[in-house]
Amino acid sequence: MKIGILVDSSTGYLENEHKYKNVRVIPLHLIVNDKDDYLDTPEDIKKNNLIKILGDGHKTSTSQASPGELMNKYEEMLKEFDHIIHMTIPYNLSGMHQTAVMISNDDDFKGKVTVIENCIAANCAQLLTIKFAQMAEDGIEDPKEYQKESDRWGKGSFTAIIPSDLQKMSKGGRASSLLITMLKMMKTKVGIQWLDKPKKLGMGRTYGAVLDKMISALRKELKEEFVLHFVTLPEAKKTHMDQIRKYLENEKIDYVEAKIPNVYPWHAGIDTIGLIAVEKSLMPKK
Incomplete structure (x- = not known):
């Protein structure tokens, strides 16, 4: 049985940057000022200068792929693959997961699509995508194994962000407007761990104060040796990013830098950063 892997653009996985022929990506939608709708693809982002639009402070939101778009993608993939493993953006971030479960139970797709239950986000999901691709190449056919x-990655990984625009996040309904306004006035930074129910790790006036709490939580949660990714947009303020690099280097913490998927700063601000850690025993083969 030939297995195909389907993920969405929230993983940051780009087909042309990887060697795997069994992975496909369905783009989410980036919305500007509640009316202009663009696909979350490198081509649309470059053509429409979307990162500049984000940095200029326009109202930005996202939308899932439509049921019709998803059905078309399933039909397209099933011409090439016998079974689809579909890992959506986490269900606590979008209705995409619920839509996928509904469509996968349609008579045309029942038994041919497995939708993975997960709360794995951003670059962590990108690494798991690569692991899934390697599993499929190795001949693993049972959807239960994926x-x-x-589930192993849910226990052996850690994802946390420091949003740069709390006001933008508040519009998503994840915090009270009064609290967000107070934090903004105080120029307070907040570290948030992404879980089934997102958890505040700590607050502080400086990156160092918040990073202390994030790294402490990370070391308590992951008992094995891990690989740490520091993720941000290339367009983020260099002075801010240099502060984080200096902190990690002063603490003698090894890390890899990578680009954060667009949908996260699209909701949390252009200077949003993430720390993604995965236990080494789980990491995909190089």
Whole structure:
């Protein structure tokens, strides 16, 4: 049985940057000022100068792929693959997961699509995508094995962000407007761990104060040796990013830098950063 892997653009996975022929990406939608709708693809972002629009402070939001777009993608992939493993953006971030479950139970797709239950986000999901691709190449056909692998990653990974625009986040309904306004006035930074129910890790006036709490939480949660990714947009303020690099270097913490998927700063601000850690035993083969 030939297995195909489907993910969305919230993973940051780009097909032309990887060697795997069994992975496909469905783009989410980036919305500007509640009316202009663009696909979350490198081509649309470059053509429409969307990162500048984000930095200029326009109202930005996202939308899931439509049921019709998803059905078309399933039909297209099933011409090439016998079974689809679909890992959506986490269900606590979008209705995409619920839509996928509904469509996968349609008579045309039942038994041919497995939707993975997960709360794995951003670059962590990108790394798991690569792991899934390697599993498929290695001949693993049982969909249950992919769910088991996702469950292992849920326990053996850590994802946290420091949003740069709390006001923008508040519009998503994740915090009271009064609290956000007070924090903004105080220029307070907040570290948030992404879980089934997102958890505040700590607040502080400086990156160092918040990073202390994030790294402490990370070391408590992951008992094994891990690989740390520091993720941000290339367009983020260099002075801010240099502060984070200096902190990690002063603490003698090894890290890899990578680009954060667009949908996260699209909701949390252009200077949003993430720390993604995965236990080494789980990491995909190089």
